[in-house]
Amino acid sequence: MDGLGGALERATADGDVVDGWLQGLAGNQVLPVEILARLLEFDELPMPSFWLKHRTLDAAATELLVASPQIQHRLDVTENATADVDVLARLARDPEPRVRFVYAVMLFEYKRRIPAGVLEILAQDLEPKIRRIVGESEKPPVAVQEPQPVLMAEQRVTHPDPAVRMKAAADPEVPTVLALRLAEDPENDVRLAVSMREELTEEQRTAIPCTVWQHFWSPPPWIARQATDPEAARRIARSAHVGLRRVLAAQPHLTPGVVALLAADEDEWVRRTLAESCEDAPHELLVELYATVQDRYWSGYRNHRNFARPGLARFADDPNPRLRHAALDDPEAGPELVLRLADDPEVGGWAVRDPRLPADELLRRLTLPAHAAAAAGNPALPVAVMHHLLDLARAR
Numbered sequence: 001m002d003g004l005g006g007a008l009e010r011a012t013a014d015g016d017v018v019d020g021w022l023q024g025l026a027g028n029q030v031l032p033v034e035i036l037a038r039l040l041e042f043d044e045l046p047m048p049s050f051w052l053k054h055r056t057l058d059a060a061a062t063e064l065l066v067a068s069p070q071i072q073h074r075l076d077v078t079e080n081a082t083a084d085v086d087v088l089a090r091l092a093r094d095p096e097p098r099v100r101f102v103y104a105v106m107l108f109e110y111k112r113r114i115p116a117g118v119l120e121i122l123a124q125d126l127e128p129k130i131r132r133i134v135g136e137s138e139k140p141p142v143a144v145q146e147p148q149p150v151l152m153a154e155q156r157v158t159h160p161d162p163a164v165r166m167k168a169a170a171d172p173e174v175p176t177v178l179a180l181r182l183a184e185d186p187e188n189d190v191r192l193a194v195s196m197r198e199e200l201t202e203e204q205r206t207a208i209p210c211t212v213w214q215h216f217w218s219p220p221p222w223i224a225r226q227a228t229d230p231e232a233a234r235r236i237a238r239s240a241h242v243g244l245r246r247v248l249a250a251q252p253h254l255t256p257g258v259v260a261l262l263a264a265d266e267d268e269w270v271r272r273t274l275a276e277s278c279e280d281a282p283h284e285l286l287v288e289l290y291a292t293v294q295d296r297y298w299s300g301y302r303n304h305r306n307f308a309r310p311g312l313a314r315f316a317d318d319p320n321p322r323l324r325h326a327a328l329d330d331p332e333a334g335p336e337l338v339l340r341l342a343d344d345p346e347v348g349g350w351a352v353r354d355p356r357l358p359a360d361e362l363l364r365r366l367t368l369p370a371h372a373a374a375a376a377g378n379p380a381l382p383v384a385v386m387h388h389l390l391d392l393a394r395a396r
Helices: 002-011 015-027 033-040 059-066 071-078 085-093 097-109 118-123 128-137 150-157 162-170 176-184 188-195 202-206 221-226 230-237 242-249 256-263 268-277 283-292 298-303 321-327 335-342 348-353 359-365 372-376 383-395
Strands: none
Touching: 002 383, 015 033, 015 372, 015 383, 033 059, 033 383, 059 071, 059 085, 071 085, 071 097, 085 097, 085 118, 097 118, 097 128, 118 128, 150 162, 150 176, 162 176, 162 188, 176 188, 221 230, 221 242, 230 242, 230 256, 242 256, 242 268, 256 268, 268 283, 268 298, 283 298, 283 321, 298 321, 321 335, 335 348, 335 359, 348 372, 359 372
16 A cells, blocks of 8 residues: 555646546445445545445435435435435434425325335425325225227227327227227228237238327237247237237247347337347347447446446457447456456546456556546445545545
């Protein structure tokens, strides 16, 4: 630490380095609670105020924030989805109405487990809006059951409101002969609903002119039922109706044969839906989409359970920076690959955060303005070094 201590002390002359330490520690997902407590003591931090909402919190960290004298800390912890629900329950009696209100809202927004007695406390709150949240959450859903005789069905398929006709088109209680009258409806969504009825043949479906939007309304439940039958699922996967294939691709589990059919589908959104929704999506498809998708969803494919696989290290020198980043997800890659990518101008930050980075390199990069934040965010950073960084930042 002696030589390192001197280098770190000299580095404090650069404000960007010190700011980087604070930002990196705030994002370090193995941060001990005592380091988190020290971070919270800073009057101003160089990162967005919402950082506490997005880091992982255990029971001890949750307790620290719930007990904080700063209202903003208590507000932030109510919106953290990982916070311990039993510790959070203390906020039902928080002295600040804003905290109690947000706690009540997020209790139902996140569908958290509600500890015993919490609803009773909130239901007696002095603030009417808090009592109202609890009251509305406890109202039983009203079951609306409309009679469905043939006469009523005929009225629905001829109704002037397209929304009524669309529901009729998708309703299995509406006889097929009536629903098919809507195959020539002036509204595309009505025709689309008809085309996705369970009982139709492929010929009947393809005869209905309709556009399948990239995102459309709630999918027909019959596809989820048939998805558990391998033969039925294969028929859907081979359907000419792209809407059926997209809905099938959204099922959480599918057999290998069906997955292979959908992964090779000519429709981009069938393949993307499979990768985004199905836990059985193949590794090769995930890597392909991660490398090529151009909208803001591209990075999510890397979080799929089938993404990280041995062999990704082959992309370490690929011209595509996304694939060079993917090389770091090779579980068999060693420190040499991580060290090589640490100097990559486009993926170096991720490499410096990788716990496989050699310890001496990790410590050295704490002194570099370009890498200080990433190095401080590395989960392998020793706790003693974290304390030293905070000492230097406080003394600056």
